[in-house]
Amino acid sequence: MSNRVLVFDTTLRDGEQSPGVRLSVTEKIEIGRQLVDLGVDIIEAGFPISSPGDFESVHTLATELKGVTVCGLTRAREKDIEVAAEALKPAERRRIHTGLGVSENHLQFKLKMTADQALETGVRAVKHARKFTDDIEYFMEDSGRADPDYVYRVVEEVIKAGATTINVPDTTGYTYPNEYYHLIKGIIENVPNSDKAIFSCHCHNDLGMATANTLAGVMGGARQVEVTVNGIGERAGNTALEEVIMALYIRSDKFHCQTGVDTKKLLPISRMVAKLTGMVVQRNKAVVGANAYAHSSGIHQDGVLKDRSTYEIIDPLLVGADRSEIILTARSGRHGLKFRLHEMGFDFNADRFEHLYNEFVKMADTKQEVDEEDLRELVNK
Numbered sequence: 001m002s003n004r005v006l007v008f009d010t011t012l013r014d015g016e017q018s019p020g021v022r023l024s025v026t027e028k029i030e031i032g033r034q035l036v037d038l039g040v041d042i043i044e045a046g047f048p049i050s051s052p053g054d055f056e057s058v059h060t061l062a063t064e065l066k067g068v069t070v071c072g073l074t075r076a077r078e079k080d081i082e083v084a085a086e087a088l089k090p091a092e093r094r095r096i097h098t099g100l101g102v103s104e105n106h107l108q109f110k111l112k113m114t115a116d117q118a119l120e121t122g123v124r125a126v127k128h129a130r131k132f133t134d135d136i137e138y139f140m141e142d143s144g145r146a147d148p149d150y151v152y153r154v155v156e157e158v159i160k161a162g163a164t165t166i167n168v169p170d171t172t173g174y175t176y177p178n179e180y181y182h183l184i185k186g187i188i189e190n191v192p193n194s195d196k197a198i199f200s201c202h203c204h205n206d207l208g209m210a211t212a213n214t215l216a217g218v219m220g221g222a223r224q225v226e227v228t229v230n231g232i233g234e235r236a237g238n239t240a241l242e243e244v245i246m247a248l249y250i251r252s253d254k255f256h257c258q259t260g261v262d263t264k265k266l267l268p269i270s271r272m273v274a275k276l277t278g279m280v281v282q283r284n285k286a287v288v289g290a291n292a293y294a295h296s297s298g299i300h301q302d303g304v305l306k307d308r309s310t311y312e313i314i315d316p317l318l319v320g321a322d323r324s325e326i327i328l329t330a331r332s333g334r335h336g337l338k339f340r341l342h343e344m345g346f347d348f349n350a351d352r353f354e355h356l357y358n359e360f361v362k363m364a365d366t367k368q369e370v371d372e373e374d375l376r377e378l379v380n381k
Contacts, residue, residue, distance in 0.1 A: 005248065005257045006224040007241070008200060009035050010044040011273060012061070013073055014238055015228035021277045025057050031229075031276065032065050034269045039260040040241075042069040042095060042224075048087040049080045055087050062091035069135065071095040076125035085132035096129040098122075099139030099167065102154055103146040115150055119157060126161040137165035137200070144170035144179070148186055155191045165198045165224060170213055173206025173236065177216035184220030200224035203239045205231060210239040211286075215247055218255060229273040230281055230288065242266045242287040242319070250313055267320035287319055294325040296369075298333025301326055305335055328375075330364040344372060346379055 012028050015021070023031070028045070035043055045061040046054040062070045070091040074080035076098050088094035100111060100122055107113055113121065122138065129136045138158045143151055155166055168187065170180060180203070188194045201217035201224070203210040214225050231240030245261045252258075270288035274281050283290045293316040295301045303310035304324060316324055326336045334357055341347070341356075348356060359378055364370050 002223055003257050004223065005218060005259050006041040006198065006200075007039070007245070007259050007261055008042040008044065008071070008224050008226045009040040009228065009241060010202075010226055010238065011035070011228040011232065011241075012057070013044040013046050014226075014234065015232040015273075015277075016046075017234045018232045018237070018277065018279060019234075021232070021279060023276060025053075025060050027276045028057050028061060029064050031269075031273060032061050034265075034272055035229075036065055036068045037262075038265045038269055039262050040068065041260060042071050044071040044073060044097065044226075046087075047073040049074065049083040055083065058084070058087040059090065062088050062094065066092055069093040069095050071097050071137070074098045074125075074129075076100045076121050078125075078128050081125060081129050081132070085129075088133070093135065094133050095135040095137055095165075096133055097137040097139060097167070098125045098129055099137075099141060099158075100125075101141040102151055103142035103144075105145060106142045119154055122154060123157050123161045126158050126163050130162040134162070134164070136163045137167055138163040139167035139169055139202070141169055142171045143168045143183065144172065144175040148183065148190075151183075152187060152190045155187055155197075156193060159191070159193045159197050163197060165200055167200045167202050167226065168217070168222070169202040169226075170204060170210075171202075173204035173210060175203075175213055176207070176209055177212045180213040181216040181220040184217045184222050188221045198223050200226055201239070202226035204233065205236040205238065208236070210237070211243040211247065214239045214244055215255070218248070218257060223257075230270055230279060230285070232273070232277060232279050240286070242270060246287050246314060246319065249318075263318050264320045287314070292316075293321055293323070294327050295336075296327040296329045297331050298336060301336035301339070302333055305339055328360070328364065328370040329368065330361070332364065332370075340372075340375065341379075344375060 016023055045058040048055045048058045058072050072084035072088050074084045084096050126136055199222040201214040201222045203213040225244050227241035228238040229241050231237040248255050248257050267288055295304050300311045326339055
């Protein structure tokens with residue numbers, strides 16, 4: 001099995017489905033170019049048949065973006081597939097992403113089809129898509145709640161029909177990591193022609209486990225991850241690109257996998273997407289949050305100043321941040337205060353520093369954070 005994990009970014013499709021988000025074509029091109037520069041393998045540009053605007057976006061991105069596979073989403077309908085194929089025509093490398101639900105819930109309430117009817121519909125869709133490209137991804141919506149034996153049947157038949165990537169979505173964020181691991185592993189072990197396709201993790205964050213489930217899928221044998229920048233997406237969001245990338249990087253001892261992503265560009269693209277979408281990144285967000293490399297506790301500050309590895313497993317430079325931050329609060333200790341004063345060019349003997357520290361503690365009790373201006377005021381006193 002290959003140790004290369006393909007990164008399928010769906011910020012411009014699933015990410016844009018976040019309530020309140022609307023990106024212009026110009027903004028999509030800006031994000032798309034940054035994603036190419038970041039090193040993702042596939043960019044899902046949109047759902048071409050959904051609106052004239054989405055068709056234009058996908059067509060423009062297919063024209064503008066070089067060195068990456070551009071993907072368009074469709075339902076398992078001939079017209080959808082034909083419209084996507086037209087939108088993707090200018091792409092250097094094009095992928096059609098089609099499929100439909102596989103859970104009893106989706107079959108009964110959404111599709112109103114029997115399992116056999118849905119399987120036949122999916123196979124026809126793949127065969128039709130093959131007329132336009134040999135890169136076909138088939139999604140099995142709501143795989144996380146589906147009967148595994150039916151999933152195995154679907155996978156075998158759509159691979160026979162020509163699908164080259166099989167997307168195994170936990171559409172509702174229902175599964176937990178051990179379940180998702182066995183779902184991926186079970187498909188690979190029980191489907192006779194599973195070696196003819198790449199398996200892909202598409203997880204949602206309804207129970208806060210999208211990243212954990214995606215990584216479990218990689219452990220189970222998946223070699224494509226479907227992610228969005230900052231984890232934006234419908235409801236509670238999608239799997240966060242930056243979290244998966246850094247988990248695979250930092251825990252390479254566990255996963256033994258690589259991606260083509262330049263980790264130093266994670267923070268810049270996170271900030272760009274936050275600005276253009278208006279989706280503010282929470283301060284304590286993993287990898288790219290404002291507090292991710294900030295320390296305010298005296299115990300933590302003392303440890304980090306002695307050796308960064310005591311409380312940081314990610315070097316801030318690895319993701320494009322300048323450095324760790326020592327934030328001065330009422331919980332900070334002498335080591336942190338001395339460090340910040342030294343950064344400002346101030347060094348005091350023991351007695352003067354102790355007096356200054358006592359005054360600092362009084363000030364810190366009245367403020368959320370003691371900043372550089374406050375420190376200058378203390379020193380001047």
